[in-house]
Amino acid sequence: MIPATFDYVRAESVAEAVGLLAADEDAKLLAGGHSLVPLMKLRLAAPSQLVDIGKIAGLSYVRDAGDHIAIGALTRHRIIEADPVIRAGAGLLAAAAAEVGDPQVRHRGTIGGSIAHGDPASDLPAALLALDASYVVTGPAGDRTISAASFHIGFLQTALHPAEVLTEIRVPTGAPRFAFRKFRARAADWAVVGVAAASGPAGVRIGLVNMGATPLRALQAEAAVAAGLPAADAARLAAEGTEPREDLGATASFRRHLARVLVGQALEELAGRPC
Amino acid sequence: MTGQVRVAVTVNGVRHVSDVPARQLLVSYLREDIGLTGTKIGCDTSSCGACTVLLDGESVKSCTIFTAQADGEDITTIEGLASDGELHPVQRAFNEQHALQCGYCTPGMVLALVSLLREQPDADEQEIRRGLEGNLCRCTGYTPIVRAACSITATGGCTGPPETTAVDGQVSSPDGPA
Numbered sequence: 042m043i044p045a046t047f048d049y050v051r052a053e054s055v056a057e058a059v060g061l062l063a064a065d066e067d068a069k070l071l072a073g074g075h076s077l078v079p080l081m082k083l084r085l086a087a088p089s090q091l092v093d094i095g096k097i098a099g100l101s102y103v104r105d106a107g108d109h110i111a112i113g114a115l116t117r118h119r120i121i122e123a124d125p126v127i128r129a130g131a132g133l134l135a136a137a138a139a140e141v142g143d144p145q146v147r148h149r150g151t152i153g154g155s156i157a158h159g160d161p162a163s164d165l166p167a168a169l170l171a172l173d174a175s176y177v178v179t180g181p182a183g184d185r186t187i188s189a190a191s192f193h194i195g196f197l198q199t200a201l202h203p204a205e206v207l208t209e210i211r212v213p214t215g216a217p218r219f220a221f222r223k224f225r226a227r228a229a230d231w232a233v234v235g236v237a238a239a240s241g242p243a244g245v246r247i248g249l250v251n252m253g254a255t256p257l258r259a260l261q262a263e264a265a266v267a268a269g270l271p272a273a274d275a276a277r278l279a280a281e282g283t284e285p286r287e288d289l290g291a292t293a294s295f296r297r298h299l300a301r302v303l304v305g306q307a308l309e310e311l312a313g314r315p316c
Numbered sequence: 317m318t319g320q321v322r323v324a325v326t327v328n329g330v331r332h333v334s335d336v337p338a339r340q341l342l343v344s345y346l347r348e349d350i351g352l353t354g355t356k357i358g359c360d361t362s363s364c365g366a367c368t369v370l371l372d373g374e375s376v377k378s379c380t381i382f383t384a385q386a387d388g389e390d391i392t393t394i395e396g397l398a399s400d401g402e403l404h405p406v407q408r409a410f411n412e413q414h415a416l417q418c419g420y421c422t423p424g425m426v427l428a429l430v431s432l433l434r435e436q437p438d439a440d441e442q443e444i445r446r447g448l449e450g451n452l453c454r455c456t457g458y459t460p461i462v463r464a465a466c467s468i469t470a471t472g473g474c475t476g477p478p479e480t481t482a483v484d485g486q487v488s489s490p491d492g493p494a
Contacts (some may be wrong), residue, residue, distance in 0.1 A: 042360050046319045049338035049384050071385070078380050079362060091338070095385055119374075143450025144432065145365065148374040149381065229363070229449040290397075 044081035046188055048090045054097060055179050055282050056257045061092045063181050063204035067093050069223040070206065072115055074215060075146055075165075100153075100208065103127055112210040115154025118165075119144070122151055131212045133219035133239045137168035140221065143229040147235060156192070159199045159255070164223065166193060166256040167248030168237040171219075174212045180205035193255035217240035220307035223250070224299050226290060228316045234299035236279075237305040252283040252300055259283075276305030323387040328396025336383045343367045343378035343391060344471065345386075354394035354423050358452070365451030368424035369393050375431035376448070394423035397430065404432050405468050413464035417455035424450050429465050438470040 052058035062068050068116065069088035071077060072095055080086040092102070100115040103124045110130050112121070121127055123136040128135045139166050141147055141155070155165045166189070174189045181204050191202050197203075201207065216239035223235040235250030245266045247259040260282060265275035285296035324333045327350055336345060346352045346369065350483045355378060358366030362380040369378045370392035397404040403411065406429050425448065432439060432447035439447060444465045445458075453461065 042342075044339045046337070046339055048319055049321050049382070050385075051384075074385060075362065075380060075384070078382070082341075082380075083361070091382075095383060097389075143365070144428065144447055145368055145375045145377045145450045146362065148371075148431075208344075237352050 042082040044078075045084055045087040045257070047081075047088055049093065050090060051093045051096060055094070055100070055208055056262045057194065058092050058094050058097070058206050059179060059204055061090070062206070064311055065090050066203055069233050070157070072092055072157075073117065073149040073151040075142070075150040076158040076160065081185055094206065101151075105130065106211070109139045109214060110212045112152055112212065113208075114156075114207045114209060115151050116153075116204040118142075118147035118150050118152065118155075121285050122147060127212075127236050130214035131172055131216075133172055133216065133221060133237055134212060136219065136221040137164040137237055140164055140232075140235075146229075152210055156210065156212065157194075157199060157201060157207045159193055159197045161193070161196065161253060161255050161257075162231045162251040163256075164221075164232060164235055164237070166252055167235060167250040168239075169210065169212065169248075170258055171237045171246045171248035172216055173246065174210055174213050176207055177209040177211065178205045179208050181283070184208075186211075188199075190258075215243060216246070218311050220310035222303040222307050224303060231290075234285070234296050234303060236300065236303040236307045238304070238311055240311045245308070247279070247304060247307070249279075249300060252280065252296060254284070254286075256285055259304055262308075266308065272308035273305055276301050276308055279304035321384040321387070323383055325383075325386050325389055325391055326333070327391045328393060334383075338382065338384055340383045342369070342381045342383050342386050342391075345383040346378060346391070348470045352393050352395050356420055356423060358424075362461055363450075363452070364421070365424040365428060366421055368451065370427055370431060373431065375428045375450075392424060392427070393488040397426065404430065406433070406464070410461070410467045413460045413467060415457065415460040415464035416456045417453075421451060421453045421455075425453070425461055426445060433465070433469065439465075440471065441466055441468070444469070 065293040067089035071091045071093045100113045104111040105126050118138045118141045155163050167190045176187045218240040220238045223232045232250045237248040249257045259279045261278040262275045278295035280300040285293045287293045319338045321338050346355045356366035358364035362377045367379040368375050406426050428451050
């Protein structure tokens, strides 16, 4: 499969990338390319220009910033999976990264690309929602910070403006216990449904993969846990407020069932009763 | 801008400078421009792993990378793995364990394992199976493939006894060193 023609420019800096995006509304950013390139090969995407930020120096890093971990947007899944700072302070993110695709995909795919692509079937956005992460973006007017909770606004749609570049992911370190569950039909496949749960002094937060047009939180299940209900009772509420799609992989009702089962398993694991 | 890009890549130790279409995928560059057809096109959707090559030592799927993205990088294909007529230990293990049937997935399997064992020299059988999740064998010959991989790990992690053992990185088989 061969993508439609496009012009290719390699940006040497974030500022240059912002300028190139601002000058061409049909331009798209290219980082690891493992979401965009498959779409281009299927010609579901046909940007006029690719602005390759993949070689911008200084956008791949993991820094312990005290109350949070700062992660450069170009940091690859394979790094996140193994990084000792992330494993110690945001283990849920490392666990989710380890379940993305396969090793070859994890060698190339980036955390920023996964977030900015905005696919509700992606593992990392749900984990970052559960971890209450925030995203630093740079645009023509400078930097701003967007919470993970307000970043995803629709299927493959985000709060990023056309000329903005996601540059840093900030993950609070206050949720030391976690559980990540992913139900998939085949090895290395997307989640039919996934559950990313994190627990800390502020309570339990549960992110859902592929249960709607965006990554979602299981808010009613969270509230039930906070109210002291047993895990099994909380899990029954896991699919409340979701609108899972129906596709070849699963019916909507099967996805709701999976969410309840996987949230139940995750809550048991958080409580120290792994099943 | 013309949709063309100049790239300089090192493939199996040889530097190439080429003008390529921006939309050209790395696997096409390797097979059609350089003539290294050991890298296969299988599913063409980054699922099967037949197009796996090493980019700066890491396994990647060359059907999902534009040649332009590989500019300045060091690429190893299956043709570049053996040195001075000596098979790479992973290749030798595949040979000794008969870890192939039709052979179409083999270059990708071998390179995925080279990358995996570089990152995890002491990988156990479960880690090897997980590490090969991105490579499909349509002959379903996974058992000898995993056995070959197990035979050359630092610990030899197969649940069943491997038919070869690794001693100080040297592979030996019941018939003696290859």
